[in-house]
Amino acid sequence: MNSKKYFLIFNVIFFFLSFIGSVYQSFYIYDPFHWGLAQSSLELFSSSKPYKDFFIHYGFLYTLTNSIILELTNQNLISTMYLSAFFFSIANFLLCYIAFENFKIKASYFLPILIFLAHPFANHPWYNYQFYFLITVSIYFFLNEKKYSLFFTGLFVSLSCLVYENFIYLGFILVSIIFYLKNKTIKSYLIFLGFLIPQLIFHTYLLIYNLHDYWLKTFWLNEIFLKIYDLTFFELVIRYFEIFLSKSLFSFFTHPYYFLFLLIFVLNFYNFLNFIFVKKKLYTTEKNNIYFFVLSLICLFTYASTLHKLNIFRFSTGPIIGILFLVYFIEQKFPQDKNYILILIVLLLGSASLVPLKQENNRFFPLFEDLKNNYNSTQIKFFRHQKWRNETWNVINAIENQSKSIAKTCKEITRFINYTEDAFIYIIAKQYLDSDQYLFWYQNKKYHKLLSEHFNVEMDELVNNVNKFENGIIFFNLKDLNSFKEKINFSKFSFVEFTYSYQQKRKGIIVPDSCLKKIL
Amino acid sequence: MPNNIKKAIGGKRKFIYLVLIFIILIYFSVNFIQSFFQNKVLSILNSPRFENFIILKAEGYLEKLGDGELTEKEIEYYSNLLNRINEKFKPVLDKLEN
Numbered sequence: 139m140n141s142k143k144y145f146l147i148f149n150v151i152f153f154f155l156s157f158i159g160s161v162y163q164s165f166y167i168y169d170p171f172h173w174g175l176a177q178s179s180l181e182l183f184s185s186s187k188p189y190k191d192f193f194i195h196y197g198f199l200y201t202l203t204n205s206i207i208l209e210l211t212n213q214n215l216i217s218t219m220y221l222s223a224f225f226f227s228i229a230n231f232l233l234c235y236i237a238f239e240n241f242k243i244k245a246s247y248f249l250p251i252l253i254f255l256a257h258p259f260a261n262h263p264w265y266n267y268q269f270y271f272l273i274t275v276s277i278y279f280f281l282n283e284k285k286y287s288l289f290f291t292g293l294f295v296s297l298s299c300l301v302y303e304n305f306i307y308l309g310f311i312l313v314s315i316i317f318y319l320k321n322k323t324i325k326s327y328l329i330f331l332g333f334l335i336p337q338l339i340f341h342t343y344l345l346i347y348n349l350h351d352y353w354l355k356t357f358w359l360n361e362i363f364l365k366i367y368d369l370t371f372f373e374l375v376i377r378y379f380e381i382f383l384s385k386s387l388f389s390f391f392t393h394p395y396y397f398l399f400l401l402i403f404v405l406n407f408y409n410f411l412n413f414i415f416v417k418k419k420l421y422t423t424e425k426n427n428i429y430f431f432v433l434s435l436i437c438l439f440t441y442a443s444t445l446h447k448l449n450i451f452r453f454s455t456g457p458i459i460g461i462l463f464l465v466y467f468i469e470q471k472f473p474q475d476k477n478y479i480l481i482l483i484v485l486l487l488g489s490a491s492l493v494p495l496k497q498e499n500n501r502f503f504p505l506f507e508d509l510k511n512n513y514n515s516t517q518i519k520f521f522r523h524q525k526w527r528n529e530t531w532n533v534i535n536a537i538e539n540q541s542k543s544i545a546k547t548c549k550e551i552t553r554f555i556n557y558t559e560d561a562f563i564y565i566i567a568k569q570y571l572d573s574d575q576y577l578f579w580y581q582n583k584k585y586h587k588l589l590s591e592h593f594n595v596e597m598d599e600l601v602n603n604v605n606k607f608e609n610g611i612i613f614f615n616l617k618d619l620n621s622f623k624e625k626i627n628f629s630k631f632s633f634v635e636f637t638y639s640y641q642q643k644r645k646g647i648i649v650p651d652s653c654l655k656k657i658l
Numbered sequence: 659m660p661n662n663i664k665k666a667i668g669g670k671r672k673f674i675y676l677v678l679i680f681i682i683l684i685y686f687s688v689n690f691i692q693s694f695f696q697n698k699v700l701s702i703l704n705s706p707r708f709e710n711f712i713i714l715k716a717e718g719y720l721e722k723l724g725d726g727e728l729t730e731k732e733i734e735y736y737s738n739l740l741n742r743i744n745e746k747f748k749p750v751l752d753k754l755e756n
Binding site: 391474475478481482485486488489490492493494495503505506507508511640 | 671672675678679682683685686689690692693694696697698700701702704705706
């Protein structure tokens with residue numbers, strides 16, 4: 139067997155390790171904030187219009203692919219997690235393959251382990267994993283100079299911009315730089331064609347349904363994050379580097395992955411500057427100089443996705459691309475010591491990652507108790523593969539039963555409000571009742587208030603309407619009861635409490651008395 | 659760096675790496691064992707068995723508290739304590755339904 143076969147086998151092992159681990163771990167995750175966003179995908183194929191009638195947090199393509207997988211699996215929510223796990227594992231596989239096949243890095247054998255240890259399993263059904271896959275595929279096409287490679291490079295960069303819409307500026311700059319570097323033949327223009335096609339299709343769709351204004355609202359959502367943090371963009375960047383540096387240096391042993399990403403940033407920035415300003419290039423061939431420059435550029439651009447939060451899953455679905463240059467650099471500058479250095483990095487990462495407890499780079503490692511006692515409940519189609527705690531199921535099933543019973547018995551009740559952070563409540567109730575709420579979760583906090591205001595939905599007005607017309611129910615946190623006593627006339631309304639659970643805390647539902655009498 | 663130092667380090671380079679690898683392996687083992695027990699402890703704290711244990715223990719303490727008679731000193735101490743608690747929670751108690 140030759141070295142390529144050995145490498146492929148080794149790479150495939152880590153692909154399955156990451157994919158199966160992510161899938162297995164996801165059975166036990168109760169994360170209504172991230173998973174609850176699947177509501178956009180559940181509604182996409184309905185008569186409601188995206189952006190106008192329901193919230194799409196990130197790119198349209200991300201929502202669309204989730205919609206397709208949900209449609210194929212009869213709306214089994216865990217399938218969106220399987221999809222993220224697949225995109226993450228296959229992107230890691232492809233990145234390592236590129237290092238071995240295209241860059242001929244001898245130390246490529248270390249890459250599957252290093253990438254795995256930096257972030258072993260996909261943690262959320264989030265757009266980042268899909269974005270990472272698409273941008274890696276675009277690199278693959280860029281490096282393989284076949285007939286239509288540049289077309290596909292542009293196409294996949296563009297698709298990644300439809301998954302992570304704020305990448306559109308950087309994506310266009312990237313495509314223009316590649317065009318400039320490759321401007322030899324007429325074929326180079328194909329990169330723009332590839333880039334334009336998906337964008338044209340998407341914007342034609344928005345134009346047909348007159349959705350541009352609503353889409354722009356979502357596109358400018360980043361402004362809200364600056365308001366939440368009460369920072370200007372410049373201050374955000376300064377604060378980002380302060381936190382990044384302190385986490386990398388002061389948590390070197392407990393969270394060594396931050397240091398790895400700092401190292402990746404520094405080296406890729408060095409490579410970027412070296413290509414532009416230094417005449418003596420790092421590599422022997424002009425091709426490799428350009429290839430590594432573009433790789434570093436993509437790596438640096440993707441650090442933008444970590445600006446508002448320094449999560450390892452964000453670093454591992456973009457900036458990780460720069461690890462190729464890190465390993466190459468070590469191989470070139472320390473040829474005699476490269477194996478020792480890489481073994482040290484592997485061990486250091488392993489000491490923080492290969493532990494049976496949740497960590498920053500794997501936030502959902504289950505407790506042994508959960509592995510032993512959690513179980514499936516098939517009552518609700520969305521969650522039929524989840525393995526949750528008994529007390530969690532009690533609340534979820536009670537919400538389902540109450541919503542169903544209210545919708546069936548009280549014909550005057552047509553709407554609901556989810557005044558909790560738990561978007562699963564929204565998903566369950568939406569099966570039976572309508573909602574004028576734009577966001578799927580809401581709390582009396584700055585973040586939710588600003589988001590709601592941004593989309594011109596005044597939550598207090600919705601609560602007022604329910605109070606006035608007695609035509610709706612409100613899911614709420616019992617801790618907010620005091621504030622609801624000021625908003626709701628409790629001589630006409632009552633509340634029902636759900637049982638307590640550690641993961642959901644105490645939730646309740648405010649129902650008009652006229653309806654409550656019928657369902658009790 | 660002076661040449662003699664470079665040479666000295668160069669000769670022992672392999673040894674230095676092995677020592678570093680050994681130290682990290684020790685650190686890894688400690689971290690692994692610590693995390694394993696942390697997970698175990700959290701699992702116990704989250705288990706229904708532990709909840710049951712706490713309830714039984716609380717029952718036991720209440721039973722013990724109900725046994726025997728109070729001394730003058732204890733009467734003074736507990737009345738003072740309960741008065742303070744009563745004062746603090748009076749608004750809550752007033753709101754309670756009969």
